[in-house]
Amino acid sequence: MKTKTGRTWRALRKVMGLAVLTLVLLIGVALKLAPYIYTEISSWIEPHAIVDAAPAVLARGTMVDDYWAVERLNAGTFAIGEPRYYQRNYSYLILGTKRALLFDAGSGTRDILPIVKRLTSLPVTVMPSHLHYDHMGGITRFNAIALIDLPATRADVHYGQFIPTRYEFVGLIDDLVLPGFQVSQWIHPGNWIDLGGRRLQVLSTPGHTPTSAALFDPGYTQFFAGDFIYPGQLYAQLPGASRSAYRSTTNALLASLPHETTIWSAHCCRPGEGIRAPYLGVGDLIALQLALDRFSAGHLPARGFYPRKFGVNERLEFFTGFPWTNE
Structure with missing residues (x-):
């Protein structure tokens, strides 16, 4: 005869089994969707003020008001920085004789257009390095x-x-609300933008995002990298990021860029150099290539659970996700 206690215990075991199965399934889904969950809760994990209340003290360049910094890199190139914005973005205004290109539109925290108009009377086309909000805001x-x-x-x-x-x-x-706009010019990877007396090659640089773009300026031997590489923490743990794409793009860049190329990137700052337009060299790309190769081979340990972090050199650190999310 089945007792009431036995039936109750079997029912309890069934409920506990279902609860464990549900928990396992939820953990599996969470691990699979880690980049999206991380993005959704990142503002809770790392709360931040949008604008630093303290005035910015520049190592190079000039504050043109209480927010914008302008640094002249050469006769035809300006770096436009947001040193008080929490991500310290830099955009680049590149001048030709007939028109100008603004690479990245700023975060939109303040209007970048009046600064651009101060620097040039040429017609300006803006092109984002990628679609993240801190580069498309304006x-x-x-x-x-x-x-x-x-x-x-x-x-x-x-x-x-x-x-x-x-x-x-x-x-x-x-x-922030999703922006909407009309595209006036589509540029295929490998094609050139002619500004008049100055030509820029558009390169596809997936890794940080699948649709990231960069510019190569052979006249000044400059590479405008966006968020593909910059001094600090390189993010490959967000939705769409890929460590293998980072490796492929790094290898392609090392095969094509002259060794003396200066890399101008989108986030400040280099350790120990204060606030100025962020720059790197081809040697930093080589260091990134070696670190990615070592990490993929299991020879470079990572710290943390999500994101996983490993050092590249004294200027760079790489953040990645799980093998099944950001591979």
Whole structure:
């Protein structure tokens, strides 16, 4: 005869088994969706003020008001910085004789257009290095907008309007609304932008995001890298980021860039040098290549659970996800 106690115990075991199974399934889903969950909760994990209350003290360049910094890199290139913005973004205004290109549109925390107009009277086209909010925030202030021509960017055009997806823009971190705009120029990877007396080659540089773009200026031997590489923590743990794409792009760049190339990137600052336009060299790309190779071979240990972090050199650290999320 089955007792009431026995039936109760079997029912309890069944409920506990279902609870354990549910927990295992939830953990599995969470691990699979780690880049998206991390993005959704990152503002809770790392709360931040958008603008630093303290005035900025520059190592190079000039504050043109209480927010914007301008540094002249050469006769035809200006770095425009946001040293009080929590990510310390830098955009680059590149001048030709007929027109100018603004590479990245600023975070949108303050309007970058008046600064651009102070620096040039040429017609300006803006091109974002990638679709993250801190590089696209000010883009709708411009009439001429160029984008790298890839299937993924074309897919974001709806009824003539380009609108990035939630996890391409990731503006949810700061409660920002998705921007929408018309693209006036699509540029295929490998093609050139002619500014008049100055030509820039557009390169596809997936890794940080699938649709990241960079510019090579052979006249000044400059490479404008966006977020692909910069002094600090390189993010390859967000949605769409890929460590293997980082390796492939790094190898391609090392095969094509002259060794004397100066790399101008999008986030300040170099350790010990204060606030100035962030720069690196081809030697830093070589260090990144070696670190990625060692990490992939299991010879370079990582710290942390998510993101996993490993050092590259004294200027660079690499953040990545799990093998099944950001491989």
